[in-house]
Amino acid sequence: xxxxxxxxxxxxxxxxxxxxxxxxxxxxxxxxxxxxxxxxxxxxxxxxxxxxxxxxxxxxxxxxxxxxxxxxxxxxxxxxxxxxxxxxxxxxxxxxxxxxxxxxxxxxxxxxxxxxxxxxxxxxxxxxxxxxxxxxxxxxxxxxxxxxxxxxxxxxxxxxxxxxxxxxxxxxxxxxxxxxxxxxxxxxxxxxxxxxxxxxxxxxxxxxxxxxxxxxxxxxxxxxxxxxxx
Ligand SMILES: [Zn+2]
Numbered sequence: 001x002x003x004x005x006x007x008x009x010x011x012x013x014x015x016x017x018x019x020x021x022x023x024x025x026x027x028x029x030x031x032x033x034x035x036x037x038x039x040x041x042x043x044x045x046x047x048x049x050x051x052x053x054x055x056x057x058x059x060x061x062x063x064x065x066x067x068x069x070x071x072x073x074x075x076x077x078x079x080x081x082x083x084x085x086x087x088x089x090x091x092x093x094x095x096x097x098x099x100x101x102x103x104x105x106x107x108x109x110x111x112x113x114x115x116x117x118x119x120x121x122x123x124x125x126x127x128x129x130x131x132x133x134x135x136x137x138x139x140x141x142x143x144x145x146x147x148x149x150x151x152x153x154x155x156x157x158x159x160x161x162x163x164x165x166x167x168x169x170x171x172x173x174x175x176x177x178x179x180x181x182x183x184x185x186x187x188x189x190x191x192x193x194x195x196x197x198x199x200x201x202x203x204x205x206x207x208x209x210x211x212x213x214x215x216x217x218x219x220x221x222x223x224x225x226x227x228x229x230x
Contacts, residue, residue, distance in 0.1 A: 008179050009068065016213050019179045029180035035216035036174030036181075037100035040189055040223060048171045048226025052188060053082040054126075056160035061093070063153035068178070068211040069094045072155065079159055081116055081124065083186075088116035088124045090159065099129045100177050100212045101189045103170075108193050110201075111212075112162055113177075123176075126169075127189040128162050130196035163228075166190040171224040177213040191225075 008014050008022055020030035060075035072093040079090040092115040099111035114126040169190045175183035 010209070010211055019181065022179070025180045029175070029182035032175055032181070032183040033219050034173050034175060034183055034221055036177050036183075036185065036187060037102075037213060037215060038172065038174065038218055038221070038223075039102045039105065039215055040170040040172075040191075041104055042191070042225065045170065045223045045225035048169075048224035050084045050226075051082070051229045052169070052171075052226065053229045054160060054163060055080050055082060055087075056090075056158055056163075058156060058158045061155045061157065063155060066094075068209070069096065075154075081126070083124065086118060088118045088122070091115050091117050093159065096177070096212045097210060098212050101127055101129070101170075102215065103129065103189070103191055103193070106193075110196065114159060114162075122186075123184075124186045124188070126163075127187065128166060128194065129190070130194040132196055132198050132201070134198055135195070136197050136199050162194070163190065165194050166192045167228055168192070169226055169228065171226055172221055174216075174221075181213075190228075 008019055008026070010016065014022060020027050056079050059078050061072040062075060064071045064073055074090055074092075077089045080087040081090075082088075093112060094115075095110055095112045097110050099108040101111060108129040109132040111127055111129050114128075116124045116126070118124075169188045171186070171188050173184050174187045175181045175185055
């Protein structure tokens with residue numbers, strides 16, 4: 001991943017406009033026509049008829065700095081989501097500032113990505129957006145100080161905490177938003193915008209420069225809207 005850090009970034013020279021020119025892998029991935037992120041608008045959706053269930057519970061996560069953001073990597077495979085074609089296991093949590101997806105034309109302060117994979121290496125990402133504020137009681141109070149071991153960079157928490165205010169999502173087919181931007185990736189982006197204390201980020205070293213890929217062409221993709229099953 002160190003090679004990547006030197007290879008690409010979000011600058012005018014090696015940023016998103018140039019990713020496809022930086023390596024053969026990136027060039028090939030850019031050929032996938034359904035790139036992410038995209039603009040999501042409620043009026044332009046059809047109904048998502050299938051089920052999405054979150055099976056999240058308290059688990060251990062290791063904090064790792066992998067360019068361009070901080071990642072929370074689960075210690076084992078106890079967390080998963082359930083789709084019609086079976087379970088997809090949580091493999092990584094990371095975030096982008098500002099949000100990559102726009103909901104009803106609005107960009108938010110931060111977007112967390114929950115990356116999942118099944119046995120066939122198919123990828124499903126859940127996106128959830130937050131507005132950052134200075135109110136320590138917002139979101140931060142869902143975690144306790146003892147959830148976070150800052151010296152060991154090992155944290156114990158329920159990833160479901162990030163979704164406690166969510167009931168509906170957009171679903172569409174897209175790509176990874178960092179190089180190589182290959183697809184298909186099935187996206188579920190939740191449409192409620194949560195409130196998060198800035199202190200949650202600063203306390204846990206989750207500092208990052210701007211790392212949002214610009215919006216990509218829709219290319220006549222179908223966007224669905226659905227309800228979270230419990
Ligand atoms: Zn991401």
